[in-house]
Amino acid sequence: MNTNMPYQNPVVEQRADPWVYKHEDGYYYMTASVPEYDRIELRRSKTINGLSDGETKVVWRKYATGPLSANIWAPEIHFIDQKWYINFAAARTTDTKEGLFDHRMFVLENESANPLEGEWIEKGQIKTKWESFALDATYFEHKGISYLVWPQKDPDIVGNSNLYIAELENPWTIKGEQVMIATPEYDWEKIGFLVNEGPAVIKRNGKIFISFSASATNHHYCMGILSADESSPLLDASSWHKQAEPIMTTNEQTGQYGPGHNSFTVSEDGKQDVLIYHARNYKEITGDPLYDPNRHTRAQVITWDQEGFPVFGEPVPDDKE
Structure with a gap:
């Protein structure tokens, strides 16, 4: 194990788009895309390293047909108003249309204290301005207002997905x-x-930061960052500023390729911010990288510079025996 790092990587193998949330009960709750893209799995542990073999349960499975029947991607778990919610994306088909899947965003709800117990209720699709490719919805609260941030295809803009923000009436509306x-x-x-x-939100140092991922899901995949002053109007596009350079990229020296789709949590003692993300440990991929299963969940402590911005650093090498 790398003695300079508190976490052994990879934390969980073959789990992409990882979301880890530390709850007030002292448990870390994790969900992620599974290689089969056919179900939503939750796991929990009192430590980040413990997620590798922690208590695990499948809480939802895809349907045989219809809009929830293919490519279950990037679930996130949130605790909102004393209930648990899972945001996820699902498609009707695995076929592509002009390079895009037909994903939409959906929400599940659970009233149990422990989200690995009780019943997960389907609350339906998050309806947006267009019926177009949409995924990776994330939630945050600021000054008593709930917000959703998500990627979507604007039919009138060239490209695959842009990032959008909106206020929420409830977690699915x-x-x-x-x-x-x-x-x-x-x-x-x-x-x-x-x-x-793949947006994820962290609030520090008088600012709101949104990390995101960019480019294809092979070794070109990387992370960037947006920021807004915490006192600015968050629904005003001019409040948000993108750094011109990526904040984390492939590193041949450490053997980490395509780092991306992160979440943020805190260390076991609550004193450090921890980046949770996926990466592969090889560059060459046979076939579509989306169907290569070896994007592994990883964890590393992040620091903050003098201007109050996050420093992700280089993706750390594997150190698990």
């Missing part, structure tokens, strides 16, 4: 207009596909 806050504009966001996706 948008209130008011959606506002585009990011679109692929730099070269590193346009390799293979024009993509801004």
Whole structure:
């Protein structure tokens, strides 16, 4: 084990798009895309390393037909108003149309204290401005207002997905207009596909940060960051600023390829911010990278610079025996 790092990587093998949330009960709750894209799995542990073999349960499975029958992607678990919610994306078909899948965003609800118990109720589709490719919905609260941030295809904009924000009436219903806050504009966001996706929110140092992933899901996949002042109007696109350079990319020296689709949590003692993300440990992929199963969940502590911005650093090497 790398003695300079508190976490052994990979934390969980073959789990992409990882979402880890530390709850007030002291447990870390994790969900992620499974290689078969056919179900939603929850696991929990009192430690991040313990998620590798922690208590695990399948809480929902895809349907045989219809809009919830294919490519179950990127679930996230949130605790909102004393209930648990899972956001996820699902498609009707595995066929592509002009390079896009037909994903939409959906929500599950559970009233149990422990989300690995009780019943998960389908609350339906999150309806947006268009019936178009949409996925990776994430939730955050600020100054008593609930927000949704998600990637979607605007039929009138060239590219695959832009990032949008809207206020929420409840965890599955948008209130008011959606506002585009990011679109692929730099070269590193346009390799293979024009993509801004996988948003995750962290609030620190008087700012709200949204990390996101860009480009194709092979070794070109990487992460960027948006920021807004915490006092700015978050539904005003001009409040959001994108860093011109990616914040984490493939590192040949550490053997990590295509780092992306992250979430944020905190260390066991609550004193450090921890980046949870996926990456492969090889570059060459046979076939469509989406169907290569070896995007593994990883964890590393992040730091903050003098301007109050996050420093992700290089993706750390594997150190698990």
